[in-house]
Amino acid sequence: MLDGPRLAPLAGGKANALVVLVHGYGSNGDDLISLAQMIQPALPTVAFVAPNATSRIPNMANAHQWWPIDTFSPAERAAGAQMAAPALDDFLTSELDRHGLSEDRLLLVGFSQGTMMSLHVGLRRSAPIAGIIGISGMLVAPETLEAEIRSRPPVLLIHGTADNVVPFRSLELASKALTAAGVPVETHVSPGVAHSVGQDGLSAAAAFAVRVLA
Template sequence: MVLLLHGFGSSGDDMISLAPHWQDFLPDALFLAPHAPQKCGMMGAGYQWWGLSGFAPSVLAAGASSAAPAIDAFIDRKLDEYGLTEADLALVGFSQGTMMALHVGLRRLRKVAAIVGYSGMLTSAAELSHIDHKKPPVLLVHGTADPVVPIAAMHMAESDLKRLGVPVRSHVSYGVAHTVDPVGLRLGQDFVAEAFLRSE
């Protein structure tokens, strides 16, 4: 199961567009891309995991923490529905969805197969030092020309994850803005496919 978590003001309809690119390499995977539970007042028809009132670390940490229970409940329901376990689950996020993928995926009591984060950041890194269960492998991909979430956020997340003992890889997409380029797509697909093979 590949759970795709969209960014602020976007929707599951946008994220599910990744699935056709990955299906040939993950033919047995179920792709799910739920809408975030809150309508986004700033972005018309879009959704948000939480309302973005600022980028201060404490504000982002509180927002991710408030949104996590809904994602955890969705994961629990779907794993049960399809007779799967965390070893069969990859979390893939974009922007605010990356914050959620990292927040939820690194805190599950049983290790998920993989986490892929595009154009996002890590919240509550200090809190993770108190979690001693096994950490899943993480891939971070970010564009150098991202005007929304600066690439420094990826470097900081990578440094924090390594310090916490999380196996992490990263890729810098040169000249790429707040989006996913074809190279990033391929890297994410390969990373998830490799993780599922390892967990079999």
């Protein structure tokens, strides 16, 4: 079962929404919860959780992965996301139950491999969640989306033009595939930003979160 660091609502009391942050390859929930702390003031009644992926990377301290990356091929990404999806999907369901919240009060925020997971899982849940924010990532197996998509929550894709890990063109490829599948998509380009999220991206993410969780 997945678990990781949590932030209770700044305003105190019961959360009226939940943000789940999904970390990237070689990272962990502690790393992503720091991102939550930056946008938490804009969402004072919201709870945050950043689960650690169940698979650890050998010989690396506190480094987790949703699936091993050996070739970074499309086939490897598709198989990896499909393998890891049930654990994240079950975690989302249990967290909503834990807080007594409905699907439309859930926002997924992914970074890199976590974006791949968030898009893969979020679009295949039967009831639409509030939204998905994907940072510095890509859409896995776009060719299967039309057949497998079950809901169409709004999506915000954020990507830096200087990303040397996940190519910047992944933003346009994902946006086109999602639009073709009927998913409402917004994009935010961060000029000169590498494989990270800049202050402009954080501001865009916070504004999107406030809007979809209003």
